[in-house]
Amino acid sequence: MKLRVCGVSFVQAEKGVKLSKQNIMKAMMVALLLIAGATVFASRPQGQEAREKPILPENYLPDGAERDLIFQACVQCHDLRNTVSQRKTAAGWKRTVDEMIWRGAPLMADEAETVTKYLSASFGPDKPIPDEFKKKSAGNKR
Amino acid sequence: MRDLVKDYLGQKVSRRSFINKATAVGFSFAAARSSLNALQPIVRAETTRPGTSIPIATTKTFNGTGGELLAEQIRAAGTRFIFISNSSGMGPLCDAVVDRPDLQFIQGVSENQAVAMADGYAKASGETSFACFSRVGGPIASANMYNAMKDRTPVVILTDHMDSQADGRDGHEDLDDWLDAFKQYTKWRWLVKEGNRIPEWVAHAYKVSSTAPGGPTFIRIPRNVLYQTHKAEIFSRESISVPMDITPNPKYIERAAQMLVEAKNPILHVGHEVWTSGGRAAVVELAELLAIPVTQAWSWAADFPTDHPLYLGGYLDPMRFPDSIDLFLNLGANLPDPGSGPPAIPRTAKIIHARVDSRQLGADYPVDLAIVADVKETARALVEAVRAAVTKERLAKIKQARWDATKNFTDRLKQSYLTAARNGWDESPLTWPRLLITLNEMLDEDAIIVEEVGTEDWILRSFPFADGKKTKIGRTLGRSLCWGMGASIGVKLARPDNQVVSLQGDGGFLFGQSDSLWAMSRYDVPIITIVCNNRSYDEPRNNILMKGGRSRQENKDMICYLGSPDVEFTHIASAYGIRGERVAHPSELKPALQRAIATTREGRPYLLDVLVARTGLLADSNWYPRYSVAAARTRKV
Numbered sequence: 138m139k140l141r142v143c144g145v146s147f148v149q150a151e152k153g154v155k156l157s158k159q160n161i162m163k164a165m166m167v168a169l170l171l172i173a174g175a176t177v178f179a180s181r182p183q184g185q186e187a188r189e190k191p192i193l194p195e196n197y198l199p200d201g202a203e204r205d206l207i208f209q210a211c212v213q214c215h216d217l218r219n220t221v222s223q224r225k226t227a228a229g230w231k232r233t234v235d236e237m238i239w240r241g242a243p244l245m246a247d248e249a250e251t252v253t254k255y256l257s258a259s260f261g262p263d264k265p266i267p268d269e270f271k272k273k274s275a276g277n278k279r
Numbered sequence: 280m281r282d283l284v285k286d287y288l289g290q291k292v293s294r295r296s297f298i299n300k301a302t303a304v305g306f307s308f309a310a311a312r313s314s315l316n317a318l319q320p321i322v323r324a325e326t327t328r329p330g331t332s333i334p335i336a337t338t339k340t341f342n343g344t345g346g347e348l349l350a351e352q353i354r355a356a357g358t359r360f361i362f363i364s365n366s367s368g369m370g371p372l373c374d375a376v377v378d379r380p381d382l383q384f385i386q387g388v389s390e391n392q393a394v395a396m397a398d399g400y401a402k403a404s405g406e407t408s409f410a411c412f413s414r415v416g417g418p419i420a421s422a423n424m425y426n427a428m429k430d431r432t433p434v435v436i437l438t439d440h441m442d443s444q445a446d447g448r449d450g451h452e453d454l455d456d457w458l459d460a461f462k463q464y465t466k467w468r469w470l471v472k473e474g475n476r477i478p479e480w481v482a483h484a485y486k487v488s489s490t491a492p493g494g495p496t497f498i499r500i501p502r503n504v505l506y507q508t509h510k511a512e513i514f515s516r517e518s519i520s521v522p523m524d525i526t527p528n529p530k531y532i533e534r535a536a537q538m539l540v541e542a543k544n545p546i547l548h549v550g551h552e553v554w555t556s557g558g559r560a561a562v563v564e565l566a567e568l569l570a571i572p573v574t575q576a577w578s579w580a581a582d583f584p585t586d587h588p589l590y591l592g593g594y595l596d597p598m599r600f601p602d603s604i605d606l607f608l609n610l611g612a613n614l615p616d617p618g619s620g621p622p623a624i625p626r627t628a629k630i631i632h633a634r635v636d637s638r639q640l641g642a643d644y645p646v647d648l649a650i651v652a653d654v655k656e657t658a659r660a661l662v663e664a665v666r667a668a669v670t671k672e673r674l675a676k677i678k679q680a681r682w683d684a685t686k687n688f689t690d691r692l693k694q695s696y697l698t699a700a701r702n703g704w705d706e707s708p709l710t711w712p713r714l715l716i717t718l719n720e721m722l723d724e725d726a727i728i729v730e731e732v733g734t735e736d737w738i739l740r741s742f743p744f745a746d747g748k749k750t751k752i753g754r755t756l757g758r759s760l761c762w763g764m765g766a767s768i769g770v771k772l773a774r775p776d777n778q779v780v781s782l783q784g785d786g787g788f789l790f791g792q793s794d795s796l797w798a799m800s801r802y803d804v805p806i807i808t809i810v811c812n813n814r815s816y817d818e819p820r821n822n823i824l825m826k827g828g829r830s831r832q833e834n835k836d837m838i839c840y841l842g843s844p845d846v847e848f849t850h851i852a853s854a855y856g857i858r859g860e861r862v863a864h865p866s867e868l869k870p871a872l873q874r875a876i877a878t879t880r881e882g883r884p885y886l887l888d889v890l891v892a893r894t895g896l897l898a899d900s901n902w903y904p905r906y907s908v909a910a911a912r913t914r915k916v
Contacts, residue, residue: 213595218827219896231702236894238699239712241736242593243599244699247689271832 203255222270345505346371366413368439371505375682390416395765404773434794466494480512492636536664542606544586550612554580558655570682576612581744599646708890715741735817764795788802805879859886
């Protein structure tokens with residue numbers, strides 16, 4: 138289950154929000170604020186707008202059931218910046234997913250295969266890394 | 280032997296008689312003493328249960344040096360092992376122990392390791408332990424004093440102090456305030472100035488340390504006072520024991536039971552007070568009664584059997600299963616770190632928090648019901664209250680669907696781990712799962728794993744930590760490295776008849792822990808030390824790089840690569856007279872473990888330097904910020 142407003146996913150924010158009714162309400166509030174913010178910033182110079190634009194790594198996750206799986210099993214310990222900013226072969230992503238399961242990611246065996254394929258297709262070596270992930274820092278949860 | 284145990288529990292035979300009779304029927308002294316130690320928690324429980332005879336508090340008068348008074352008091356408090364580091368100031372205690380062969384010195388070559396040994400001993404035995412060293416040893420010992428404080432381990436720590444005519448002048452080996460420096464690391468601290476009060480304050484230190492929630496206590500005694508002769512009363516062990524098996528208030532238990540019965544998606548979160556209260560079996564009974572899924576808090580113990588169908592692992596935010604938690608029952612742990620974002624426990628969930636450490640009750644979260652009580656007693660009372668609150672039929676109905684769903688989830692999770700573990704099974708260097716799963720197969724069923732590696736989840740997933748199976752001690756809640764090697768010695772002293780394995784990272788080992796090899800070798804401590812050597816601080820590397828800062832942007836691992844030099848840990852062990860070998864390929868692991876097991880069975884320690892794979896970001900990088908002092912010279916001197 139996910140909620141997308143203005144191209145922004147509110148299934149999880151960077152800190153991994155639970156999908157409760159309250160959180161969905163919060164997400165909608167945030168969306169309204171973002172819309173308001175976008176209106177205010179529309180008249181500002183391009184450079185400043187670019188600096189203040191929030192980077193939401195989940196925007197770079199293509200739609201699909203796999204995307205939901207990632208929000209269920211991968212965001213408890215880290216945000217998605219390092220997921221969407223890395224480029225790996227299928228073997229590389231398989232190893233990464235395995236390592237996450239070794240560490241306790243609640244991902245089932247069949248789901249691991251699905252997620253591996255999804256990451257390989259979305260973030261393979263041939264895909265360009267967005268500039269914003271080369272610059273600004275983010276945080277992990279723990 | 281069974282009759283002897285029965286007589287001992289019935290207080291018909293003394294400790295000494297128990298050992299004499301056990302050795303007479305063929306048990307070794309060590310085995311008899313180990314059996315006695317194993318019975319201590321039962322004895323303590325029995326002597327404090329209503330209706331049983333409670334020993335009368337006694338004191339006895341003793342006339343001697345301060346060192347002798349100290350020795351008499353720690354002996355009366357039940358101490359056998361004195362974890363000590365070299366110190367001129369411990370001279371009076373050395374003199375006293377010469378004529379008291381029942382007190383055994385176990386020397387550590389650094390104060391921090393002496394405290395680690397004492398901490399491990401206390402954790403494994405459930406008894407208050409005693410460590411002592413130089414008046415200037417506190418600063419180096421403070422890392423493990425801090426660890427003990429975070430874990431609430433009962434350890435009495437004692438040093439000498441400047442002569443009473445000379446202290447307070449910031450003079451030789453003095454500070455303005457030696458106690459203030461350790462305020463955060465100790466539950467209680469005192470400077471004893473009067474020799475005739477040495478036993479009083481030492482007894483008090485034992486009492487404060489052992490009274491739950493426990494913790495390290497710290498005493499300093501001026502050296503001249505330790506040498507002078509005094510007359511004082513020695514306090515018996517019974518007189519300083521404070522039973523803390525506090526039963527919960529029935530009205531709160533009734534309310535909690537009702538909340539549990541009504542909850543659709545409850546979670547039971549467990550922490551170290553489950554283990555220290557001896558309440559694991561009671562907590563399992565409670566979880567099974569209502570089929571409540573269980574999560575493990577950060578803890579130095581495994582507070583719930585890790586092979587149990589209801590065991591989910593660590594608490595995750597958000598939990599994938601169960602969905603929409605509506606009740607969070609916390610027994611004996613801190614509440615999950617709320618972090619800086621949304622609370623880890625959904626605000627929609629009711630929270631019941633029960634533990635003996637009232638300071639932590641309800642911290643950081645609004646709780647619906649807080650109960651100050653012993654965790655074992657709370658779990659037992661909840662079981663009874665739930666049974667009284669609902670019919671068997673309703674109980675069965677509540678339980679069945681939840682049990683099936685949880686078991687299905689945990690079964691699939693275990694299968695997923697094993698599937699992922701098989702990937703890379705034959706890789707060299709070894710993967711973590713290959714090492715851990717093989718260890719589980721090869722070690723004794725009741726082996727004790729003393730671990731100080733970065734990621735506990737893969738330890739908890741790889742071993743069945745449960746009654747009659749393996750036991751986990753470590754990692755500390757404080758997580759200050761330099762604990763595990765010394766702690767494993769203390770654990771082996773407390774549990775000599777269990778196989779003990781010290782599981783270390785190479786990074787953790789290099790935090791000054793080779794010191795402990797000296798004690799392992801001197802005292803024939805048959806421990807298998809396994810250094811999981813990936814030439815990297817895996818966790819900090821990933822934590823730093825995940826922030827996405829300049830290190831990540833430039834792919835520069837600034838402080839986590841540990842190669843260059845590639846440390847040969849077996850050479851370090853060899854310097855202490857300890858045999859060992861390197862395991863570089865998976866095929867070498869089992870034969871090496873067999874040799875390690877055989878050597879420990881013969882009574883000597885053994886060290887395995889196992890090359891394991893790095894994981895995560897920049898795992899393949901050998902880069903580090905190079906600098907050569909030699910190259911910076913202008914003269915070849």
